[in-house]
Amino acid sequence: MLEKGDIEGATELNLRMWVDGPLRVAQDVNATVRQQVYEMQFQAFKIEEPEEAELVKLDPPASERLSEIVAPTLAIFGELDWPERFNIVSLLAGAMPNAQALTLAGGAHMVSMEQPGEFNRLLLEFWRSLEQAGE
Structure with a gap:
């Protein structure tokens, strides 16, 4: 998703995995918490990673x-x-x-x-x- 520029979709997928978890859906989670994590992750995804990162x-x-x-x-x-x-x-x-x-x-x-x-x-x-x- 990120490679295609879909930051919103990647952020939502991230929230489903880390905020909702495997046992809940978005509606089961505190909406304020979900929005705060969405905003943090959305901003993080906008930061470009270095082209050549040495592992x-x-x-x-x-x-x-x-x-x-x-x-x-x-x-x-x-x-x-x-x-x-x-x-x-x-x-x-x-x-x-x-x-x-x-x-x-x-x-x-x-x-x-x-x-x-x-x-x-x-x-x-x-x-x-x-x-x-x-x-």
Whole structure:
């Protein structure tokens, strides 16, 4: 779609995948959240990518080096997101020594926008636990 200049169509497809997720239709999602993500993604799609971007292949791949990440990490997964995302969050939390994963009800990939109060509560709770542990 983008190659054909259909930024509106590409943006809507992006919203169906990341905002609606596999278990909902657009009408099931908060219209304000959907519009905000639409505007952000529409603007992002208008930015031209460099013609010649050099890809750097990591050796070993990043997925094999996750255990080296020792920073405390909180991975939050929206229960209505794609199941593959849950697998990625589980992989991260399982491979990184100081990581934990939480599932947040009522949102897909943009769960921080759909459930901001609960998302912020979980994040603040995580940060407070780090303060108490002296990290």
